[in-house]
Amino acid sequence: xxxxxxxxxxxxxxxxxxxxxxxxxxxxxxxxxxxxxxxxxxxxxxxxxxxxxxxxxxxxxxxxxxxxxxxxxxxxxxxxxxxxxxxxxxxxxxxxxxxxxxxxxxxxxxxxxxxxxxxxxxxxxxxxxxxxxxxxxxxxxxxxxxxxxxxxxxxxxxxxxxxxxxxxxxxxxxxxxxxxxxx
Numbered sequence: 041x042x043x044x045x046x047x048x049x050x051x052x053x054x055x056x057x058x059x060x061x062x063x064x065x066x067x068x069x070x071x072x073x074x075x076x077x078x079x080x081x082x083x084x085x086x087x088x089x090x091x092x093x094x095x096x097x098x099x100x101x102x103x104x105x106x107x108x109x110x111x112x113x114x115x116x117x118x119x120x121x122x123x124x125x126x127x128x129x130x131x132x133x134x135x136x137x138x139x140x141x142x143x144x145x146x147x148x149x150x151x152x153x154x155x156x157x158x159x160x161x162x163x164x165x166x167x168x169x170x171x172x173x174x175x176x177x178x179x180x181x182x183x184x185x186x187x188x189x190x191x192x193x194x195x196x197x198x199x200x201x202x203x204x205x206x207x208x209x210x211x212x213x214x215x216x217x218x219x220x221x222x223x
Contacts (some may be wrong), residue, residue, distance in 0.1 A: 041202060043092045045194045047100055054191030061190060063184045064204055071207065076114050081206060082199065086174045089198045099156035104192045106144040107167035108136055114143055120163030172196045 044050060048137035054061075069079065095101075109117065118120060129143065132151055136142040143197060152159045158168065170176070172193045189196040 041088060041198075043089060043194070043198055044201075045093060045098065047098070047194070050194060050197045051191055053197070061187050061200070064200070064208060065187060067208060068183060068203075070179050071180075075178050075180055077180050082174060082179045085199050085202045085206070087193050088194070089202070093195055093198075095106075095195075096156045098194060099153060100192055101168075101171050101189075102153040102156075102158070103149040105171075105189075107150075107165045107171070108139075108141045109145075109165045109167065110141070111135065113165035113167075115118065116163045117160060117165060120160045124178060174199055 112135065114129060115125050118125040121128060132145055132147075133143040134146050136144050148186065150158070158164050172189050172195050173182065174196065178181070179186070186196060186200060190200055191197070
């Protein structure tokens, strides 16, 4: 599989394929496979793609997305900075608009991004540790997030495109990103 990592190209294809991506989402929702079967395919593709992408060459997630932090994340991150939790919250966080018990960083890119790496890596929030969340189960129940991250993360882009190749009717689908042969 050819892996696409050029962020400008991914951004361009995100705009071009917006309707296609929503159609594929609908297709996945109606696919005659169990969630467990789809997860197995996704996880296999994720393993292959992530083995070929170095996130520290990209760090686009840290530039584009505000992770959600719970109280445990806040305490741990502040401790890693050798800072009081209240000071850390005041200087760097705001309450999440969807859940008042959670927080997000006030700024983008992440204020702790240095040379495409987290300067507090060992204490990073769970949301950062788990990004892009493709290893989790019930892939088809999280497709809104997948589509949102398609234009942000080369891993998500490549996994979603490879899923189209493996699962969608190949006669009605053209993809110039990957070299493949149908068996």
